Structure formats: C-alpha cells, structure tokens
Amino acid sequence: MSEPTTSAAAGTGHNAAAELLALYRSLVLIRRCEERLSTMFADGEVPGFIHLSIGQEAVSAGVMAALTPEDTIASTHRGHGHAIAKGLSLDGFFAELLARDTGLCRGRGGSMHVADMSVGMLGANGIVGAGLSIALGSALAHRTLKNDAIAVAFFGDGALAEGLMHECLNMAALWKLPLLFVCENNGWGEFLPTSRQLSFSLEGLAAAYGIPHVAIDGNDVAVVAAHAAHIVAEVRSEGPRILECLTTRVRGHFEGDAQKYRDPDELAALSERDPLGIAAGQLTAMGVGEAALSDITTEIAARIEAAVAAARAAPAPLFEAAMADVYTGAQIRQPARQGGV
Amino acid sequence: MSEPTTSAAAGTGHNAAAELLALYRSLVLIRRCEERLSTMFADGEVPGFIHLSIGQEAVSAGVMAALTPEDTIASTHRGHGHAIAKGLSLDGFFAELLARDTGLCRGRGGSMHVADMSVGMLGANGIVGAGLSIALGSALAHRTLKNDAIAVAFFGDGALAEGLMHECLNMAALWKLPLLFVCENNGWGEFLPTSRQLSFSLEGLAAAYGIPHVAIDGNDVAVVAAHAAHIVAEVRSEGPRILECLTTRVRGHFEGDAQKYRDPDELAALSERDPLGIAAGQLTAMGVGEAALSDITTEIAARIEAAVAAARAAPAPLFEAAMADVYTGAQIRQPARQGGV
Amino acid sequence: MAEMRYLRAINQALSDAMAADPSVILIGEDVAEAGGAFGASRGLRERFGAERVIDTPISEAALAGAAVGAALSGLRPVAEIMFMDFTTLVMDALVNQAAKARFMFGGQRSVPMVLRTPHGGGLGAGPQHSQCLEAWFAHVPGLKVVCPSDPASAYGLLRAAIADPDPVVFIEHKALYAMKGEVPDDLPVIPLGQAGILREGRDVSIVAYGAAVHTALTAATQLAEEGIEAEVVDLRSIQPWDEATVLASLSRTHHLVVVHEAVEAFGVGAEIVARMADIGFDELDGPILRVAAPFMPVPFSKGLETAYLPSPERVAAAVRRTLA
Amino acid sequence: MAEMRYLRAINQALSDAMAADPSVILIGEDVAEAGGAFGASRGLRERFGAERVIDTPISEAALAGAAVGAALSGLRPVAEIMFMDFTTLVMDALVNQAAKARFMFGGQRSVPMVLRTPHGGGLGAGPQHSQCLEAWFAHVPGLKVVCPSDPASAYGLLRAAIADPDPVVFIEHKALYAMKGEVPDDLPVIPLGQAGILREGRDVSIVAYGAAVHTALTAATQLAEEGIEAEVVDLRSIQPWDEATVLASLSRTHHLVVVHEAVEAFGVGAEIVARMADIGFDELDGPILRVAAPFMPVPFSKGLETAYLPSPERVAAAVRRTLA
C-alpha cells in the first residue's frame, strides 16, 4: 500500500488549517459529550454502565471525515465517539443515554446500543467482536447493490482474540469486499493488558490474509484523517484494508473504574498524548488563534446543553409501545397480558 | 525450527526397514478397515454416513508413531485413521460402526464419534473445528497435572476458516502449551476446493502467532514419521507446533460421493500418491520382499474379519441402558416414561 | 394441483423469491456450486449468478452475522446452516443481533433475514447431526420460527418467511426432503403464525409440527379404527404460534396431546401445554399429554433411534390415557 | 450461623473446592488478576497460583471448549462467562461437546466441568447484558442447570456442582451478588436436584428460582395480609428439577403459580406447568399460571425494565386469579 500524499498537519495553507479545525470541532464535540455524560453518570442521571471514548476521539473524528453518509459503520461497546463523528442526532443521543422516548433507540438500548441508521451508524454493540460480521455483511450488501459505499468495522485490540475476527478477515480478503477494519489499539482489554491476551500483532495477522495494514498514531487526528482519506479510497476501489490506530484509554474500562491495576506513571503520561491537546497545538502552530478554538468549545457546550435539556424534558418510553415493536408492525400475542395477569 | 536429522526412508540399515515396516502395517490396517467399511456401507450394513480416510493414512500412522499412550488426540469427522493408529480397540471400533452394544460408544456415536479414552483418543467429532479446543484443554490439563504428555489436534484444511482455529492458535502460543496442531490438507472442504475458501496459507497464519510450522508430504509415511518424531519432542519440551500434511482425499467427502465436481485427471492422478504404494516401493527398495508385505496384509485381513464377525454377532444396544447413561450413575427422571406414555 | 417433493418445493420457493425480488440473496456453505448439501439451492447459482448465491468458507458465525449486516443494509439474505446442530455456532448473530436489532434500535430498521436449517433424526446421523433445537429460538423475543410438514406448506411458508420484515428461523426436516405431496398450481403463500387443521375429529386434539405431523396422522388413523376421532392440528409456525386455533380445537374436543420430535423436557410442547393449562383450563376433561423425545442425545444405532423417536403407537397410547 | 453475601459465598465455595481438590481450576476472562468482573474469584489467584486461576483472552468459544478438553483429561475446570448473554458464543462447547461426551462415547468418561455465569436484569444493563437463558440449557440432555437464590444455597450448590461428575451450568443473579444472608457455620453442600420449601402455606404453591424467589416471598407476605397462605418453593436446580417436591406441594394446595425472570414464552415455567398439567392434573382446582417476563428483549430504561421484570404485585394477582 502506498502512503498518503497529503496530510492536514503537513499542509501549511489556509485549506489545511480549515480542515484541521473541522476535525478539531469533531474532537471537541466527542470530548464534551463524554465529559457531560461522565458528570451526569456520577450524578446518577445516566443509568446502566457506560464506556467512554475519552483519549480515543481522534480515531472517530479522523476516520469518519473520510466517509460519505452512505458508508456504514459497525461499532463497539465504546461507541459514542464513532456515533457522534458519523453524525448521529445529538438530541437523539442524549435522549437515549437518559432513557427517553425521544432517544434514538426510544430508551431501549442505551449507551451500548446507540445507533442511527439514517447516517449509516449500524449500532454500538455489547458483544465484543460482533460488529465485525455486521460490517462484513454490510460491505457485501454495498457490493451487491453496487452503491459505491463501503463499510467500516471498529473494534478494540481485545477483540482481536475473538474467533469472529479471523472469520471476517478471511472472508473480506477472499471476496475483496469494500470493508475497512479499524482497530483502536489502546493496549487494554478490560483489566488486563492485551499484550497478555495476544500472541500476535495485527500487522502479522493482516499479512497472513494479504490485507494491507498500517499502524498509525491514533491520537493525532491529522494523521488519522490523512491516512483514512487515502485508505478509504483504496477500500472503495480495491478491497479490504486494516487501519490500526495506537491510542489511549483514559478513563478506564467503564466509567467509575478506578484503574488501580494500572501504573500511575502510565496514567499520568496520558495527558501528553491527549488528542485535543495535540490538535490544538498544531492549530496554534498554523496560526489559528486561541479565540477560534474557544469559540468552538463554547458553541459545542451550548449545543450539548440544549440536547441535555431537551432530553431531560422528554417523556419516558411507554411499555406498551415497546411491547408492540418487537416484531414489525404486528399485533403480537403478549402472553403475560392476555390470559395471564 | 531445526529439521529432523533422521528419516526412516533415508536410513538404509535393518532398523530403518523394521521401522518402516511397522508404519506400513499401520497404513495397511487403516486402509483395510476403511475398505471393509466401504463394502459394508455399500451393503447397507453400516448405518448413517461415513467419511473415509483412504489416501490420508500416512498422516495418522506417521504422527501416532511418535506419541505415547498418555498423549491425547482430538479428531475430526474423518477420524477412523486417527483412532486406529492411536490403538483403539479394533473390536470396539467395528462393533461401534455396526451400532452394537459392544461398540466403543455402545452404538450411540457411530463413525463420527469413535473414541477410546483408554488410549488417549478423545473422540472423532461431527463439528468441524471442535476438536481444536478440546485438544487445547487437554494440553492445559497435561501441563497442570505435570504428566509430561502432549495433546494433538487433527483438523482438515476446511477447518482453517473456523473462528475457533484462531482462538486456539492464539491461546496455545500465548500459554506455550504442549499442543501439536496437525492439519490434513487435502485441498477440499466438502465440495469446494479450499483454495476458494481461504485467503491465507497455514504457513502464513502460523507465522502471525510465532508458532513454528512445517509443511510436508503427508502421503509419505516415512517423511511424516520422521518429522513427527522430531516435532513431538519439541512440543513436549518447548510448546506448540504446527505440522501441515499435504495429502489426498480419495473417496470423496463421504462414502457414496461420486465426486462429479472433481477433475477426472486429478482423480486419476491420485493413485501415484497412494501412501501404501509409496511405502511399499520404499520397502522394496530397501530389500524387503513381497512376501513380508503380503503377510502383513493377510494377517490384518484376518484380524479385521475377526472384528467384523464379533461385531456382527454382538447384541444391539438396549434403550434403557442408554437412557440411564445420560448422567453419571444417576437414576434420572424419564419424562416420557413416567407419568407420560 | 401438481405433485412436488418437499425439497423441490423449497428450491422453488427460493427461486421464485429471488426472481421476484433482486435483494434476495442466498449465502452458506456449499449452497452455490454444489447447490446445497441436501440440494435445496440446486440450479440457483446458474440462474441468478454467483453474486446472489454465495458459497462461504466453513465460518458459520461470520456468515450468520453477515446476514444480519446485509439485512440492515438493504438485502434480504437467506442463510443456510447445513445441520440445525451447527446453529450452536450462530447463536450470537441470531439472538443478540438479529432478534434484538429492531427493538433495541428503537424500531429504526428491521432485519429481514431467513436462516434455513434442517433438523431431525431418522437417518442414523448421530448425536451431533440430528437435533431439534427450535425451542431455543422460540424463547427469543424478536425471532420467528417456522417448521413446515409438507411440500405445500414448505413452499408457502418459505415465501412468507422471505417476505417477512423480521428474522425467521426456517426449519426443514431432513427425513421429509424426499416426501411427495400435492401443491396447488398457483403456489399460495401461507402466512406465518397460522396453524392448519389436517384432520377433523371430535374426541381429542393432537397438535404437532414438522415430521411429527405425520406421526400424529398415522396415530389418528389407528385410533379411528377404535372409534376415537382425533383432530390433527399442524402448527406450522412455532413462534408466533396459533393459539386461537389450538384453543378452538381443544374447546371442541376437551382433550389435548402435543407431539414433537424434539426432547420433551423444556421443549416446544411445554409452552403449548402451559398456555392451554391457563387459557384452556375450563375446557379440559383430561390431562394434557406430550409425546416427544426422551431426555437423551439422539443415538446413532437404528434400534435406539427408533425407540427414541415419537411413534404413532406412543401417540395413540397418550390419546387413550387422556381419554381414560 | 454467620452472615455472608451471595458473592462472598460463591468466592468461598470456589476457594474451598480448590483447597479440597487440586484438580479444580478456574478459567475465564479477568478471573485471575482482576478476581472476576464481579469479584467472584477475588484472591484465588494469590492463594492458588496462576497455574490454577487462569486469565484468558476474549475467546469464549475456545475457553469453554478447553474446559471440556481439560475435564476429559483429569481436571475439574470451573469456567466463567462474564454475562449469560455471552453464552451464545459457547453453545457448541456446551451442547455438542460437554453435554454429549459421556453418552455418545458410551459412558467411557464423564465431563466434570462447571460453567458459572450471571443472568438477570435490574441494573439497566440493556438487551445484551441481562438475559435469562437457562431454558436453553435445561432442554439439553446431559447438562445440569442450577440457579441459587441466596448465599447459603449459592455456597452449597456450587460445591455440589464442582463435585458433580457431569457438566453443570451454574447461574448466578447479578442483582443478588450484594445480598446478605445467613449461612450455617459448617457450610453444608446442597445436593443438585432438590428444591427447598422457604415458606409453608395451604392455599397456593408458588414455585420460583433465583432472584424471583424473593419476588415470590414478598408476594406471599402481601397475600398473607388478605388471608391467603402461599407456600413458596425454591427450585434451586432447574435440570434435573425436583418434581416430587412440587407435586407434593401442589397436592396440598391444589393451586400453582410459577414465577421466573426469564421470558415466559418457552421458558422454564412452561415445563413445570406442563409436567404438573400431566401428573398433577387430578390435584388441580384452578388454572396453573405463570408470572415471567413478557415477549420482548430486556429494555434499558429503568421504567421499562421495572415493568418488564416480574413483580410481587403480578404474582399476587396471579394467585388471586387461580384461586378465583
């Protein structure tokens, strides 16, 4: 695979700065959403458990910048960033996390199942690895329907050990599907470093199937975007590719994880790799002023507050409506309601 | 991995001939058993469906020659050869295939489930790939129990596409288990060449996990035995290895398969690679007379006829005994018998 | 009316569905070039092309998951799993993905896929190639489960399953593939969820599905010689199932026997009995009995397997017992 | 008597079993260093070493299959699957291998393994982290299925499960982990297959297992205020289940309600009802009712989930209805 020839970070002109600023906006949007959720989770306002993508925003922002609305993505338990960057309804997102009837999933899915089919976001997933085969099938559909779209499977490094990984890599390569595999390698699978879960590197595995693989700094959004633009074009015309993004899991496995199992020095060093810090630094070097950045932050904060306020005001979902939606448009028998009690 | 330094075929002395003759006996035993089953199957005497290992005998004979009785093997749907070479009771084998109460599985398993735990034969398997994780667990047990035994997983090239393959290769490498992977690569998975099922070679896949791999002529029993002796020793002391045996599926996927989907020339050429023919030729070249070979054949034929006769004379299994054996030694409730009818 | 084999009816339904809707594709092991391990898709690759009839590697989990992803992306995949016993490998795709997607994504999109698979014994195929596992799927909200007993319903139900917006597990019986039966010339679609009454009778209702329907019919013929008139209900769909038809029949006969080849314990029959023991309680003049497989794996030996499978004699005995 | 939490009882049972038998090992994701996602194996790696408490990669199918192979080779593995929803990935190992090995190999060897896994809702964990799938396993000949409702039975049944020669699916309820209960000082083993009567009563029998036992007990207290005396039977083992105790209770009360958190349709309750509608038919003075989850995936929202889960009110209403 040839290397990308342009990079927003490498550029110096007006365009490069504008592109990076757009990516920065995406980073900030994801970060502020996650931080807002973190606060609300601590306040007991978000039920269930949530896995935040703080520290990994550049992967979502960079890859999604290369996709069209027709392209589809399948995501993971740590899916907020993917969903937000793919452009899912922000109101629908917060309403879902707060379990409202106006949520994208009408309060039935929550954090691990956010989805917005209208923008090709085929769903976060509570089952490690499951998104791989969903993306595989989506890519197959794109090719059969000849609609020029591609599918993207996001997965963590822990998912590399699942059998489905192998089956999907093999089939994607065999059928030359328009499928991009994006590994978010943050070094951890729950509470164990993936170095103790894996006897192989993704690079080595990729070589077996002959799928071109590249490993990049997943915390530099300019780098991610540049590679993604290049690779997505290849996937569209030639077939499967693997993009491995080296990144950082900042807030532990799930929100509330104290990460006692982690080296404090390692944790402390994470801030140096902060995707927002890196991008902000690059923008400053390009001459973008502090005000432009804080305007973005302010604007996004307002946008998020509006979504939160709307979600808070929204009604809770109704049980009967949920019951009626298990099958499509059918009045199905409800055992516990009819003869029963 | 270093190469084996001795080979029975390469040797010229008395020992080499004696060793090869012992391997030849194993080949003949498997072949004659399969042929006997083939006839009985055609006569309607063997129920269900059977997958014969004709053309692949050298893998079983050669690998099993390197194992101790404490070593365990997990096998496949095409498991007769493995079972016979591991030394399972021949009477129990034929009785099982003829569904008798004296069968190794008391007539409950049949061809796809022959097993003889007393010789470490953990079972043929009707589920492609399933033997892999059983062998993985067996290897783990050997290590935990520190009994110096190894486990061997046999599988076909079609099984390479199963997710379990990846999971087991990873775990075996990660934990350096005493586990030998033996792939019988006959080029086919049912009715489709595996070249159209796989985007990778086993060699390439093995490299990803850092598991030493060697591909050999699986139809030359001397070659298989020499490599197996060497590799089994490595597995016992160092950890997992992969032995890929290039071999030939002669009688189709299952007995009765007319193989119309196969190139007639390819089928006709199979006889040149006949493991028995190759070994017989080597023995002749070593000066072993025709009589010694035909003595083996005669003796084995008699042994098989005795097993067949015993099986034919044996009683059918009893339903009540089977019912009582679902759980260990328990008098369990039999729904259909008690209150029911 | 024309005579057609059960296997041919399935082949015809696949063919007609593919001709009617270009988004229907077939995917599975050996479904394309070989035309299916049992021949269900014979000729379809030649007719519809390799893009729509797809041979996969031996990777059940991924092929089933791919069907879900394809169904979410505009296709109507019909996946084949060669033996129902191998559905153990696709449970996640079916249960956690296909079944839940519509509901857990708030109704944004449905998953119009069919998973075809043959169940059942009688061929001496042993414990890992003979199981009837339909109860698992019927227990999963979001899945539909269908099991036709003859060529006409195999055709009609498969067309309905493929047209259905939701995931359907379509179960065929290996031992029925060669069965011949009358099929109406216009090949009607049979709606999911509707049972059929194959024989009317006033004394007892026998409810069955799949191959067990024929066991029930044979028992009914034997019972008629004793003057017992059994009504035989072919359930056809297991989820949703036609409890109205079963209740109506029970209300006429006041006695109920349920027959299937799956293991009795925690099997499909348990739900039918449990439901009727609630909403049909006042109609019951005798215990509701089940005739099904005992609690053991499907054995290989012919003798064991015959004793294992439900027989007309056991059905007749159950009828006599509930009438006693 | 000492007070102990449910989670601690499980930890103690694992610890005692490992101390008593060196062939017992633990295997699963995050069971060793992290001590289990819910903490069930905390401290055990430190006590028994990394050779006997083994962290695996995220490879459920292989770890479950490895448990089968290890059990056939001299160990007694206790495998953990982090959420019961993920058992979709280990069905082949459990159903086609573990359950059948003893039978299909002619009784040559049994498979002494335990698969521990938590089921159940109440934590807002959503459709893929809350399911109760025990009916699947109870339908599979060769597997045993256990589901304790309190610390004492969690300890006693887990010891029995680990000592058992056959494969046992041991189901814990996430929402019970923090529950405190009295545990006898000598920590008795509780045999598999035996139910317990937690409350005696003459008017109606309520049969439940797992967390639903507490729903039943609360309902019984409410009903007592109306003068209805309910007998509450804790099934404890689902396969084999104690039909003698249930029948004896039904024979005293002549009314039966079955409660569980799993989906009602084709759930565990169906088998209990079906069995009692046969062997207990003559004892019945009212319909047998079930109170269980409706036919929908477990929803995320607290309000939906609360409406979804069986409540004491619904149990009480069912009791009133069968008594009416």
Ligand SMILES: Cc1ncc(C[n+]2csc(CCOP(=O)(O)OP(=O)(O)O)c2C)c(N)n1
């Ligand atoms: C099939 C399955 N097994 C286990 C889990 C529990 N689990 C959730 S996330 C996770 C770790 C995943 O690691 P990785 O893929 O690297 O993603 P990360 O959390 O690092 O983003 C595990 C084991 C699960 N949800 N699904």
Ligand SMILES: Cc1ncc(C[n+]2csc(CCOP(=O)(O)OP(=O)(O)O)c2C)c(N)n1
């Ligand atoms: C899980 C599973 N999928 C599919 C099958 C059907 N099947 C039996 S053998 C076979 C081909 C196996 O090919 P390979 O592993 O190369 O073994 P060979 O038959 O060539 O010896 C298939 C697909 C099965 N038994 N189990």
Ligand SMILES: [Mg+2]
């Ligand atoms: Mg990770």
Ligand SMILES: [Mg+2]
């Ligand atoms: Mg092969």
